[in-house]
Amino acid sequence: MFWKIEALTAKRTEITQSIEGSLEDVKNQAAVYDLEILDIRPDYWALIKNFFEGLNLPATVLTLFFNDFADMQKSGLSIKESIAILNETNSNTALKEALRKITNFINDGRSLEESFENTKVFPKVVSVTLSAAEKTGNIPELLELLAQYFKFKHENKKKMARSMIYPGVVLCMLTGLSIFISMTLVPQMRAFLPPSTQNLSAIILIGYSDFIKEYWWVVILFLGLLMYLIKYLWGTHREKLMETVFNVPLLGNLMKNMELSHIFLNLYVYQKSGVNIIETISNIHQANKTYITDKLILIRERIFKGTSLGDAFKQDKFFPSFVCQNLAKGQISGNLAPYFERIYKYYDIKSKESIAVMLAMVEPLLMVMTASFLLMIVCAFILPVYSNMNHIGERT
Numbered sequence: 001m002f003w004k005i006e007a008l009t010a011k012r013t014e015i016t017q018s019i020e021g022s023l024e025d026v027k028n029q030a031a032v033y034d035l036e037i038l039d040i041r042p043d044y045w046a047l048i049k050n051f052f053e054g055l056n057l058p059a060t061v062l063t064l065f066f067n068d069f070a071d072m073q074k075s076g077l078s079i080k081e082s083i084a085i086l087n088e089t090n091s092n093t094a095l096k097e098a099l100r101k102i103t104n105f106i107n108d109g110r111s112l113e114e115s116f117e118n119t120k121v122f123p124k125v126v127s128v129t130l131s132a133a134e135k136t137g138n139i140p141e142l143l144e145l146l147a148q149y150f151k152f153k154h155e156n157k158k159k160m161a162r163s164m165i166y167p168g169v170v171l172c173m174l175t176g177l178s179i180f181i182s183m184t185l186v187p188q189m190r191a192f193l194p195p196s197t198q199n200l201s202a203i204i205l206i207g208y209s210d211f212i213k214e215y216w217w218v219v220i221l222f223l224g225l226l227m228y229l230i231k232y233l234w235g236t237h238r239e240k241l242m243e244t245v246f247n248v249p250l251l252g253n254l255m256k257n258m259e260l261s262h263i264f265l266n267l268y269v270y271q272k273s274g275v276n277i278i279e280t281i282s283n284i285h286q287a288n289k290t291y292i293t294d295k296l297i298l299i300r301e302r303i304f305k306g307t308s309l310g311d312a313f314k315q316d317k318f319f320p321s322f323v324c325q326n327l328a329k330g331q332i333s334g335n336l337a338p339y340f341e342r343i344y345k346y347y348d349i350k351s352k353e354s355i356a357v358m359l360a361m362v363e364p365l366l367m368v369m370t371a372s373f374l375l376m377i378v379c380a381f382i383l384p385v386y387s388n389m390n391h392i393g394e395r396t
Contacts, residue, residue: 004043007035059154070143132273163355182209202380242291254354261347268340
């Protein structure tokens with residue numbers, strides 16, 4: 001639930017903001033930050049906006065925001081001036097609300113890290129990086145690093161979408177077309193087809209048509225059971241399920257390359273910000289619990305026991321030798337960030353190559369499927385009907 005509160009800060013400044021949580025949680029948060037609550041009531045509008053917009057800001061919005069933020073810092077503007085200008089020039093309502101809260105937090109004397117974290121719309125990597133930026137004073141460079149990070153995430157999503165949209169659309173159209181033809185065209189053409197001339201193509205299409213008309217509910221039930229099975233396997237045998245997915249030709253290789261690229265980008269950003277490897281792994285796992293981040297937790301445990309970083313990764317056969325060798329060199333050099341950067345860029349290139357290979361193979365396959373379906377219709381109905389018409393013409 002969201003609650004709208006009007007309160008006085010420790011400096012007797014009146015603020016109005018929306019906070020998520022139970023009523024007791026909101027009151028506790030107000031007490032922690034020394035806020036004197038004047039009024040508190042349910043904020044249904046914030047609840048509706050959260051339902052449609054979600055908590056996290058899109059990667060494209062964050063990329064532009066941190067690029068502009070970095071440019072303003074380079075030009076000599078203060079943090080408060082930069083945020084005020086960005087609030088005026090931005091059209092994204094969720095970001096504008098977040099910037100308004102940040103301004104209030106900064107006016108109340110809170111750090112940049114705490115101000116961004118308390119908005120609850122920025123990922124954990126943002127607050128950690130900004131904490132390092134405040135400590136080192138190198139704010140523009142680390143803001144540019146965040147812009148690079150979110151740009152990469154956006155491009156990754158676009159790559160995955162490009163690799164899946166075309167095959168998915170064609171497959172859905174073929175499925176829809178086959179169902180439409182089976183429900184409308186096949187029954188009509190079946191009436192003109194003498195039983196003696198039925199060939200294999202006609203038997204398959206007529207059988208498919210009868211099945212769709214009589215047992216359509218079986219298809220829906222099967223899809224429902226399949227979704228339930230995947231959900232069950234994900235909850236109880238996630239590791240084996242993901243191992244199976246990663247072993248799928250083409251698609252599994254693509255997913256593995258993209259996941260490795262994303263994970264090592266996160267490691268690079270945290271290391272560039274000066275966060276130690278133990279805290280880095282904890283933050284990455286906390287932000288996104290996946291098959292690979294679970295493996296990072298096991299690696300963290302090995303490091304706790306005194307294993308070197310390269311050897312800790314090497315003990316897990318999921319990570320290629322390229323990764324282990326680079327991490328071993330990085331640990332010897334005492335500067336892991338460049339090696340994390342090298343790894344994530346390497347797998348970014350590999351993922352692009354995987355997409356190109358997959359599309360090069362999938363597109364002709366889909367064309368063959370389309371041509372085969374049309375050929376079956378021609379062989380099943382059009383040729384026999386045409387042949388019968390010729391026989392009739394010859395007799396007359």
